[in-house]
Each structure stands twice: as structure tokens, then as C-alpha cells.
Amino acid sequence: YKFYQFWVNVSDEDAERYIKIFTLLDKATVESLIAEHREAPHLRKLQKRLAEELTVMIHSREEYERAVAASSILFGGGAEALKAADERTILEVFDGVPQFEISAADLAVASGVPFAALCTEKASVFASKGELRRLVQGGGISLNGTKVTDAEQPVTTEDLISGKFLLVQKGKKNYFLLIVK
Structure with missing residues (x-):
């Protein structure tokens, strides 16, 4: 969760640099993500994709999905996301x-x-x-x-x-x- 959140919270400029350096995405995909992000930076699509790529690469797809679920507890998932969370996730999120x-x-x-x-x-x-x-x-x-x-x-x-x-x-x-x- 903390690893994922670190990447989601990087600045726009850093996200543009980091996605080129730290991911294995092809050039066309990276350029498309950057262009999409510049049109609607408030959606943080670039940061979210960077966080996804790196969390999956370093931890696993399962841990990435847990991090996204944990994020939804705090940032909009409400009662349903909270009820679906396991003990480890609750303790991580509310550490x-x-x-x-x-x-x-x-x-x-x-x-x-x-x-x-x-x-x-x-x-x-x-x-x-x-x-x-x-x-x-x-x-x-x-x-x-x-x-x-x-x-x-x-x-x-x-x-x-x-x-x-x-x-x-x-x-x-x-x-x-x-x-x-």
C-alpha cells in the first residue's frame, strides 16, 4: 500500500520521467499516457499507471490489487470497501x-x-x-x-x-x- 501510494503521489513532472525510466512500457504507450495525462492531469492516470506497473513488477498483481483496494477505503470506497478489507490491509492503511x-x-x-x-x-x-x-x-x-x-x-x-x-x-x-x- 505505501509503495503504491508513493508512486501515485509523485508530481506530474516526475511521473513523466519515471514512467520512461522504471517501466517496460513501449515508447508509443508512454507517449500516449503522457498526452492523456496532460489533457486531464486531475485524474492522475499517469501516476496510477506508473504505480500499477511498478507495484506489479516489484510485488505482484495480487499485492497491487490489495493496494488499490486499500486506497479505495480512504479515498472513496466507503463502507463496502472497508467491509471487504482483511486484517492486514486495515492495519496497513490505518498505521x-x-x-x-x-x-x-x-x-x-x-x-x-x-x-x-x-x-x-x-x-x-x-x-x-x-x-x-x-x-x-x-x-x-x-x-x-x-x-x-x-x-x-x-x-x-x-x-x-x-x-x-x-x-x-x-x-x-x-x-x-x-x-x-
């Missing part, structure tokens, strides 16, 4: 984000644990329930890629990703990984 361990017993209760209690008492994701409620009312909180509309909604073992994780998102860029042990 470096704040992590909290919670007890499996907390979620094993038949009715689950209220989202507000989970994120303030079981894990210190939010400083207070009041802060959490304000963000929920403003539409700024997601659990596993789905907007939270009720601060008291129950969270159960059914909500776990890969049987082990809960992902809380505050705003657009603040993620918190809850690991159930």
Missing part, C-alpha cells in the same frame, strides 16, 4: 492513526453498547458525549464508513470489520481505529 483497544465483552451484550459510551467511556475518541452529539447532529461522524445519525445507536459484534475492528471517522481526515480484543 499511525490513534488506536484504542476495547474488550470483546463490551460488544457481546445482546443489545450492544451505545455509540456515545463506546467512544467516550470505552475508548477516548471524544472528550465528552456533548462533543460527540454535536458532531453527530452536524453529520461529521462515521462508523465503518457509514454516517452516524444517532449518538445512542447500539454497536455490536455485527459491526466489526474482519471480526476485530471498528473505524470511527471524525470529520474528513481524522480516523480512530478501535481494536476488539
Whole structure:
């Protein structure tokens, strides 16, 4: 994932140089990719192809596909991409984000644990329930890629990703990984 992301994030100028140096693509293909990229640089087609070629060459087609899936978790895949992710991918993608361990017993209760209690008492994701409620009312909180509309909604073992994780998102860029042990 990190290898793939490195190449996706290179500048346009570097991508034009690197695709000529580091890939085995023929000259016509490279020139076509560069021309296509110059017409719509915001699509980053050149960087994506560079990342694909190098990730497949160095790691494998399977690892490339895992990296693309991991990227979709953060950049637009939403709840479906998140639910399809395996444990290794989740840990790679969310390496470096704040992590909290919670007890499996907390979620094993038949009715689950209220989202507000989970994120303030079981894990210190939010400083207070009041802060959490304000963000929920403003539409700024997601659990596993789905907007939270009720601060008291129950969270159960059914909500776990890969049987082990809960992902809380505050705003657009603040993620918190809850690991159930």
C-alpha cells in the first residue's frame, strides 16, 4: 500500500520521467499516457499507471490489487470497501492513526453498547458525549464508513470489520481505529 501510494503521489513532472525510466512500457504507450495525462492531469492516470506497473513488477498483481483496494477505503470506497478489507490491509492503511483497544465483552451484550459510551467511556475518541452529539447532529461522524445519525445507536459484534475492528471517522481526515480484543 505505501509503495503504491508513493508512486501515485509523485508530481506530474516526475511521473513523466519515471514512467520512461522504471517501466517496460513501449515508447508509443508512454507517449500516449503522457498526452492523456496532460489533457486531464486531475485524474492522475499517469501516476496510477506508473504505480500499477511498478507495484506489479516489484510485488505482484495480487499485492497491487490489495493496494488499490486499500486506497479505495480512504479515498472513496466507503463502507463496502472497508467491509471487504482483511486484517492486514486495515492495519496497513490505518498505521499511525490513534488506536484504542476495547474488550470483546463490551460488544457481546445482546443489545450492544451505545455509540456515545463506546467512544467516550470505552475508548477516548471524544472528550465528552456533548462533543460527540454535536458532531453527530452536524453529520461529521462515521462508523465503518457509514454516517452516524444517532449518538445512542447500539454497536455490536455485527459491526466489526474482519471480526476485530471498528473505524470511527471524525470529520474528513481524522480516523480512530478501535481494536476488539
